[in-house]
Amino acid sequence: xxxxxxxxxxxxxxxxxxxxxxxxxxxxxxxxxxxxxxxxxxxxxxxxxxxxxxxxxxxxxxxxxxxxxxxxxxxxxxxxxxxxxxxxxxxxxxxxxxxxxxxxxxxxxxxxxxxxxxxxxxxxxxxxxxxxxxxxxxxxxxxxxxxxxxxxxxxxxxxxxxxxxxxxxxxxxxxxxxxxxxxxxxxxxxxxxxxxxxxxxxxxxxxxxxxxxxxxxxxxxxxxxxxxxxxxxxxxxxxxxxxxxxxxxxxxxxxxxxxxxxxxxxxxxxxxxxxxxxxxxxxxxxxxxxxxxxxxxxxx
Ligand code: SF4
Numbered sequence: 001x002x003x004x005x006x007x008x009x010x011x012x013x014x015x016x017x018x019x020x021x022x023x024x025x026x027x028x029x030x031x032x033x034x035x036x037x038x039x040x041x042x043x044x045x046x047x048x049x050x051x052x053x054x055x056x057x058x059x060x061x062x063x064x065x066x067x068x069x070x071x072x073x074x075x076x077x078x079x080x081x082x083x084x085x086x087x088x089x090x091x092x093x094x095x096x097x098x099x100x101x102x103x104x105x106x107x108x109x110x111x112x113x114x115x116x117x118x119x120x121x122x123x124x125x126x127x128x129x130x131x132x133x134x135x136x137x138x139x140x141x142x143x144x145x146x147x148x149x150x151x152x153x154x155x156x157x158x159x160x161x162x163x164x165x166x167x168x169x170x171x172x173x174x175x176x177x178x179x180x181x182x183x184x185x186x187x188x189x190x191x192x193x194x195x196x197x198x199x200x201x202x203x204x205x206x207x208x209x210x211x212x213x214x215x216x217x218x219x220x221x222x223x224x225x226x227x228x229x230x231x232x233x234x235x236x237x238x239x240x241x242x243x244x245x246x247x248x249x250x251x252x253x254x255x256x257x258x259x260x261x262x263x264x265x266x267x268x269x270x271x272x273x274x275x276x277x278x279x280x281x282x283x284x285x286x287x288x289x290x291x292x293x294x295x296x297x298x299x300x
Contacts, residue, residue: 125183242256
């Protein structure tokens with residue numbers, strides 16, 4: 001080990017110890033830095049075992065109080081083991097959940113990781129609802145209405161989702177609603193319409209929704225539509241087969257169901273979606289009335 005390298009290492013350790021003493025829980029590492037640490041330099045200097053990536057579980061919230069070092073790539077495949085996505089974006093994650101979510105929203109609002117989407121968007125559609133919600137709905141991407149209003153699920157499909165949530169005895173304010181992709185997929189050369197996000201786009205944006213899940217810690221996630229299921233779970237079985245059967249994402253139960261946009265075209269499927277929501281209510285130990293159990297049953 002050269003003197004210059006030893007000095008650099010000593011200063012780095014001193015800096016990290018000082019952050020730790022001041023109560024910092026995380027250290028964010030830019031993707032480029034992380035890549036260079038993993039490259040030839042790290043291989044040429046094997047004696048640096050004291051700074052290593054830490055795996056942060058999705059367990060109880062007290063992780064904010066335990067100092068730990070985190071090095072994570074900026075783009076994390078969603079199905080991979082849990083690395084702190086919030087730390088990968090924010091660096092030092094604030095102890096307050098409200099502050100952490102506000103900073104995450106702020107970061108997303110200036111994000112230009114997808115230059116074409118950033119250039120075409122009117123707004124970054126981050127998410128809406130209670131950041132302490134037990135139930136989280138995740139869709140694929142904002143459409144034109146959502147882009148215009150900077151809020152997920154506000155167009156015709158969103159209004160149907162709002163009705164479904166109300167039928168569950170809940171509201172948009174008591175659940176959390178987000179999309180995998182925070183910017184509307186662009187439609188170059190088209191004057192209107194929406195397109196599905198690509199897997200690459202969802203993967204690029206994944207740190208944001210991962211961080212949201214990490215911070216909110218929902219007890220149940222409802223994945224809305226086949227694209228959301230593919231992006232979140234990496235499961236390509238198809239929503240027709242997966243709908244209604246519990247899946248798991250990093251220990252959190254996930255109920256795949258139809259996207260409300262599909263329901264608008266196939267109202268005959270609404271009982272099936274409602275049965276999925278009944279399962280969600282039961283999983284959350286929320287009361288279900290006999291009237292609710294009978295919603296959308298065919299009339300005799
Ligand atoms: S889609 Fe996500 S990653 Fe891409 S520019 Fe928008 S916020 Fe950033």
